Structure formats: structure tokens, C-alpha cells
Amino acid sequence: MPAFTDPDGTELAYHVLGEGEPLLCIPGGPMRASAYLGDLGGLSSHRRLIVLDLRGTGASGTPADPATYRCDRQVTDVEALRAHLGLERVDLLAHSAGGDLALLYAARYPRRVRTLTLVTARARALGVDFTEEHRREAAALRKAEPWFADANESYERIWAGSGTDADWDAVAPFFYGRWDTAAQAHAGSDVEQSNEEAAELYASPAAFDPTSARAVVAGWDARVLLLAGELDSGPLPRVADAIAELFRAAETVVLPGAGHFPWLDDPRRFAETVNAFLDQGH
Template sequence: MPAFTAPDGTELAYQVMGEGEPLLCLPGGPMRASAYLGDLGGLSSHRRLIVLDLRGTGASGIPADPATYRCDRQITDVEALRAHLGLERVDLLAHSAGGDLALLYAARYPRRVRTLTLVTARARALGVDFTEEHRREAAALRKAEPWFADANESYERIWAGSGTDDDWDAVAPFFYGRWDTAAQAHAASDVEQSNEVAAELYASPDAFDPVGARTVVAGWDARVLLIAGELDSGPLPRVAAAIAELFRAAETVVLPGAGHFPWLDDPRRFAETVNAFLDQGH
């Protein structure tokens, strides 16, 4: 994998897939190796995907200072990658917890971002979080699923603060539109791909200045797309729509039958949706 050096000396790796206009992609997890993104449902057929392994994950190096796992400290990694690629402005895509890093980057370097695509993404950077009530609302949509009863009991234990690793494994089906063999294999790779120590530090409260970030994005002229899954709880489609209202120019697309990983649930529609959005600006 190609690599570059972050300002603090940490060696960071990234994947390049496909041909065409570059799309810089940030993974979620938080702090999960970017391999779980795959080629984003075939999006690499339309774009040259540049997919970063965040520090301490995948093929990237472990930093000397663990405090740099905090997402606001990783803004300089994204900027270093942009400079390394020689791009004046970037089309930026982020999934899940990667949304916070993308938003923090955009707030600090608004003129470096041409478009922002947030895929079932978190927005703590803008003061929006996903709650237990949101999880319950989405879970209720899955009552007819054969796995629902056991998974919902595990959710209750997690919310009560007594959840075990087995309970976290049991609730995995809630994050996928279909709990098929592909989804099960994808979920099974989560632990080995994730840096749990880094994940605990990633979203430290001190990383965020929601008032400042909202002020920047409210006047930002970049185009923004929020993709929500119909069955996802983070964010619920209506929460994604509320996040979109914080931007000057944003649109929300809800993918039917999709969960938190919509490129797995409906690869064709996902890739076509992102590509159509990006094509509007070229």
C-alpha cells in the first residue's frame, strides 16, 4: 500500500482503487481499518477511491502519542494526505464515526473541500448525537426478523449497562439491512479490524466545538450529501435530514431497506447515488 508521513512522523497508509476523479474516503468504527469499506459497492468503477487507514489501524503506523487518536488531532493527517496527493481541493466521503473527522476537517479547512458525502455518519462535531431512543425506534422496525427477540434482549442489557461481548455480537443484525452470509462475515471482521484503545479516545468531548463548527458549515458553499439507511439508527433518516439543515447546501437521500452499511445492502443504488451527486459538480 502507498504511504505518507504525518506531521508527527507517523507513517500512514492508504489504498487506491479504480480510475477517474479522486474521492478521498475516511472510515468509521470508530478506528476500524478501512478494509471494511471494500470498494464501496462498486463505486470504484466510477471514481478513483483513495481510502485512508487512520493512524493505529490497518497498515498505518502506531503513533508515539496515543492522545493523537483523538479525532480533532487527526485533522492534520487528512490535510497531509491531501497535500501528498497534490490536490488543491478534495471530494471527501466519510462513513459513520468518520463523519466527525470529516466535519472537523471541513470546519478547519473549508476551502479545501469541494464536496462532502456523509454515509450513515455521526455528527457530534455539530452537536448532534444518536440516542438510546433512536436505537429503539429503529429496532422496532425489525420485529418480524427471526433474530429480533434475542438481539433485542441483548440491546436491553447493553442499555442497562450490563452488556457483554456476546451481547454486542448479538445486536450486529440491527446494523445491516439483511442479516445474510455477507453481512455476517462483514460483522465478524469488526473486532480484528478495530483498535479499541484508539476508539475510546477518538470522540473525547474536548475534541468538539459544535458552535464553532456550525458557524462554519452554515456559510460554507460546498455541496453536501447525507446518505441514510431506512433501517439505520445512527442516524435515523429524520435525524440525517436535521443534520442537513445545518448546512447551506445539503441534500439527504434515504436508501430503502438499508442499514448502517448501505453499500452492502444495495451496492448498485449506493454507488449510483454517490456518483450522481459527485457528477453534479464536474
């Protein structure tokens, strides 16, 4: 397993999948081991995926100071990986909560990023978050699904503050375009792959300075792709459009029938969409 050491002494692991131009990949969760990304729907057939296990997850070491789980503190991990790989500039892909880490990295090291691909990604770093109303709007699209009634009742308990672990399990189908065997297995690995202690610290409010970050990305010359799922609530396609407007050169692509993990719902279209975007810059 290839590894490198962050300046604070934490040993971090990464996985290399495929061949070709490198694409540095940041997982979400938050703080879920990168194994859940797989090979991103076959994207490894087009790119050499450099997939980071965030500190305290997967094969990476546990930091001496838990405060370094905060996503702004992990920016140095991404920069240390770039330097370790000997890359002057990187093509960066981030999923879900990993979007905040990628955006914070881009705001701190704008000249190090050639392209940024945000896959159903958060943008709290830019002052945009996803609300209960967004969840309800996306949930309403699934009313015809056989699991909807029970899952929606669990959503209501979660929003009311009385949700249990069983309720969180019950709402998992909302995050997938198809609640099939593959989706169920993928969802079932979430708990064992996630560092719950780290997840609670990851998005601490003090990690974000949206005004400063917006000022950087507004004048940024890097190309940005926001890839949204038609059925996803985080972000809704229209919210992804609003995030794109904060950049100088960004586009939004909505994958039909896809949820929060679009490389599972439509692997071919996902991989081709990302690869076509990256090819424009080479």
C-alpha cells in the same frame, strides 16, 4: 502500499481503488481499518477511491502519542494526505464515526473541500448525537426478523449497562439491511480490524466545539450529501434531515431497506447515488 508521513512523524497508509476523479474516503468504526469499506459497492468503477487507514489501524503506523487518536488531532492526517496527493480541493466521503473527522476537517479547512458525502455518519462535531431512543425506534422496524427477540434482549442489557461481548455480537443484525452470509462475515471482521484503545479516545468530548463548527458550515459553499439507511438508527432518516439543515447546501437521500452499511445492502443504488451527486459538481 502507498504511504505518507504526518507532521508528527507517524507513517500513514492509504489504498487506491479504481480510476477517474479522486474521492478521499475516511472510515468509521471508530478506528476500524478501512478494509471493511471494500470498494464501496462498486463505486470504484466510477471514481478513484483514495481510502485512508487511520493512524493505528490497517497498514498505518502507531503514533508515539496515543492522545493523537482523538479525532480533532487526526485532522492534520487528512490535510497531510491532501497535500501528498497534490490536490487543491477534495471530494470527501466519510462513513459512520468518520463523519466527525470529516466535519472537523471541513470546519478547519473549508476551502479545501469541494463536496462532502456523509454515509450513515455521526455529527457530534455539530452537536448532534444518536440516542437510545433512536436505537429503539429503528429496532422496532425489525420486529418481524427471526433474530429480533434475542437481539433486542441483548440491546436491553447494553442500555442497562450490563452488556457483554456476546450481547454486542448479538445486536449486530440491527446494523444490516439483511442478516445474510455476507453481512455476518462483514460483522465478524469488526474486532480484528478495530483498534479498541484508539476508539476509546477518538470521540473525547474535548475534541468538539459544535458552536464554532456550525458557524463555519452554515456559510460553507460546498455541496453536501447525507446518505441514510431506512433501517439505520445512526442516524435515523429524520435525524439526517436535521443535520442537513445545518448546512447551506445539503441534501438527504434515504436508501430503502438499508442499514448502517448501505453499500452492502444495495451496492448498485449506493454507488449510483453517490456518483450522481459527485457528477453534479464536475
